[in-house]
Amino acid sequence: MARLTPDRTSGRIASLPLFHQVAGSRIVVVGEGAMGDAKQRLVERAGAIPVGEPEAHHAALAFVALENAEEAAAVRQRLKAKGLLVNVADRPELCDFTTPSILDRDPVLIAIGTGGASAGLAKHIRLRLEAFLPQRLGELARALAAGRDALRAELPDGDARRRAVDAALRPGGTLDPLDEASADRVESWLIDPADEARARIESIHLTSDDPEDLTLRQARWLGEADAIYHGADVPPAILARARADATRHPLDEAPDTPRSGFALVLTRG
Known part of the structure; x- marks a missing residue:
């Protein structure tokens, strides 16, 4: 099976990442030895x-x-002839899907995949993340889920809710995911969730077409911005780093002062 190698300048990705709900369903496992046992454990762990x-x-x-x-x-x-999607261990060229290395902070799951290039690489990235992601990250997720109705009552507008959550979860924010104590602050944050979500505008002057050359701050801004203002010469690979639901606008429509939410202006030298 031919595999496409993504072009970093096009913004394409090699696979479509999905979290598939399989609890209670049947999954075929044809295996032997440790490799087969590992696949069976994975299936059972997912409730299938x-x-x-x-x-x-x-x-x-x-x-x-x-x-x-x-x-x-x-x-x-x-199995393919019977209409199944198939994963063949250690043979990515025969796979319809690959299995990532999983970091579990229930209900938060972080899946690290390499498109079958190296399971070892995915594992060691997971181990590095395990070292600094708080053990209580799942508690923060559950607290946010429990407070969903209260947040909706306080901020009926969906965009306003999203901006409030984004502001609270930013580095150093009230609910910073890397802070072990964030889960304890959700209840007090819900009293006035809009407090941190001030309107703002930032600018990035691009010096490279390669998204890997973005600074950490620039990458974070792209992931947070509600609206992106950019010229036609901004590469698709850069724009692909922005939130999928961020609105896109021509550069000449960029406001001089922030109106609402987080606006990001992208220019290129």
């Missing part, structure tokens, strides 16, 4: 029911974990 190839007609996904390359390819072909 591992089944064998004869029960493939009840399933939509399958894992093949066989050492023999020819046997693995043959099993994959049979």
Whole structure:
């Protein structure tokens, strides 16, 4: 199966990341040894029911974990013929989907994938993240979920709610995700969630077409901005780093002063 290598200047990605709800469903696992056991544990951990190839007609996904390359390819072909999406362990060229390395802060899940390039690399990135992400990150997520109705009552406008949450979750904000104590502050934050969400405008002057050359602050601004004002010469790969729901506007429409939310102006030298 041919694989496309994403062009960094196009803004394309190699795979579509998804979190698939599989609890209670059947997933085919054809495997042997430690590799097969690992796939079965993964399926069970997600709440699904591992089944064998004869029960493939009840399933939509399958894992093949066989050492023999020819046997693995043959099993994959049979499962594909039955309409299943198939993952073949250690053979990314035969995979319809790949499995990431998972960092679990329930209900927060962080999935690190390399498109099958290196499972070891994904694992070690996860281990680095494990070292500094707070153990209580899941508590913060649950507290925000519990306060959803209160936030909606305080800020009925959806854009205003999003700006308030973005402001609180910024580095150093009241609910900074990297602060172990943030979960304890959700209740008091809900009393006046709009307090931190002041209108603001920032500018980035690009000196490179490569998004990897963005500074950490610039990358963060792109991920936070509600509205992006940019010239036609700003590369798609840079714009791809912006929030998907951020509105896009021509550069000549950029306001002189902030009106509401967070506006970001992108210019290029």
